[in-house]
Amino acid sequence: MTPKVHTLPNGVRVVCDPLPGWQTVALSVVAGRGARFEDKARSGWSHLLEHMVFKGAGDRSAREIVEVIEAEGGNINAATGYERTSFQIRALKAGLDLGASVLGDLVLRPVMDEGDLEREKQVVGQEIAEAADTPDDLVFELAQQAAFSSQPLGRPILGTPKSIGAATTRTLSDWRAALYAPETLVVSAAGAVDEDELLRLAEREFGGASGGGLPAAEAATFISGSKTVARKLEQANLVLLLPAVGVQDPDYFALRLLAEILGGGMASRLFQEAREARGLAYAIDAYSETYADTGVLGVFAGCEAKNAVELAQVTAREIQGLTRPVPDAELARAKAQLKGSMFMGRESALARAEQAAGQVLLFGKTLDPEDPAAEIDAVTPAQLAALTSRILASRQAAVAILGPRAALGAAESFEQALFN
Structure with missing residues (x-):
């Protein structure tokens, strides 16, 4: 109900x-x-x-x-x-x-x-x-x-x-x-x-709560840039961000599926290519972070400093590859994972209470869980490819690298490989 x-x-x-x-x-x-x-x-x-x-x-x-x-x-x-x-x-x-x-x-x-x-x-x-x-x-x-x-x-x-x-x-x-x-x-x-x-x-x-007067949040603008910090660590830590859509955008579930296909699990493209095929990283995953009006598509990886540049280039190529329609079986697996996560989360009372509150704040109502599931099922390979192209058309990326100095060049390499 x-x-x-x-x-x-x-x-x-x-x-x-x-x-x-x-x-x-x-x-x-x-x-x-x-x-x-x-x-x-x-x-x-x-x-x-x-x-x-x-x-x-x-x-x-x-x-x-x-x-x-x-x-x-x-x-x-x-x-x-x-x-x-x-x-x-x-x-x-x-x-x-x-x-x-x-x-x-x-x-x-x-x-x-x-x-x-x-x-x-x-x-x-x-x-x-x-x-x-x-x-x-x-x-x-x-x-x-x-x-x-x-x-x-x-x-x-x-x-x-x-x-x-x-x-x-x-x-x-x-x-x-x-x-x-x-x-x-x-x-x-x-x-x-x-x-x-x-x-x-x-x-x-x-019932007696009062107060208010706080203005609405200012609109957010994604800005290209990089933050690199040299530090003596065993591993380099990389976060690669691209501008994406907010939670109220029609492409919200397409974004969630993009992140799942790119690096959401052990069958994902980045895990298979960067870790299994090339051994470039132990930890690598993709995610989407969404706000009311904007969002990001992100990748996190931890790797040896000597592998950071190649890892960044591989990640760029895998993102570019999503401008082409994904195979039906791959999309079906991503949809199953996303719906599974959504419905499993609803088996926790606290998650249900928090989710309902979030929906009321965003939409003014709660959503029937079957409605998001139907929206997930409706996403097509063409829609995913179009969203990826839309993301890359901005020619914007934000990169953070923390670790040995040898890894810091991965920031520039990622942008060059992604946009050139």
Whole structure:
């Protein structure tokens, strides 16, 4: 059954997805705002805020927030992305009332203490430092900077020590009111949930939410460029990005299939050619990253520095090869993989709750899972070839390379092989 969507008088939307026979419930409160809505001075504030609300909310201390949930057999988590922030609870079915109370406090009634804020700035500072010390984290950050330079999408979600250092409890409280405004909030539950009870709890906890005024995110523009960092590592880390389409584009599922065929699994073209046939890399895969209005087609690889240039050239040729119609059997396999991933994900209550919230934020409604499956089945070899040609016609690429100096030339080699 397609989950039902209700709207509270103040604009908060509520999604109920009951699953008969389940003994657990997943509750997500998702704000359709994140790091993409920050200016440079407030870079990282959405993530810092996500940390801060757990230091105390309502009449519960930081310890009590987690203890009351775990005492009922549940767990609690949160995540900040570019376009949304999510607070999540998994619990036994009797824990819905408590879960709603805790999430309501976190989102709307956090206690902002100066001492906690200064300590949490140190914690986030360590998180920033850890990302800088982790090659396969840093290389993706560098690629994002290269693709969306001087734009919110090009800044790290964690922010910088300078930008998070500027936050105060007052400015962070104001940011919370703007970020978690009622028209941006979706309360979504899946599993052992009763619709009437969920609506009662949503009204109790979120019916009084107010605030707003945050402007829409600025349009993103993909920019060609490269970020290369020489570092003494055992392997070179490469991320190769091309401009693609957003989640609302008619070619969205074609993009997902392109990534699957290019490097989505062990039968993919890059895995078979770069790893199995040539032994150029142990790890190589392709992926698509999509936002509301734009996206990227990406390839990540880890290889010996001496193989980086050849690997980049092989990747370029495999991408070019997708301008020709793919064989029916290859496309059928990619469709099966994509649909399998989609339906398997729906066997998790939390994934269902998060997915439904995301659909409401993007489309104003939830989608029947058979509809995306039908769209996947409808993609043709000609459509994939046309999308690849459309991507390459921009003659744009963003490349990040982190590793031994001998690997850094792969950035130029990739662009030359791809466009010349």
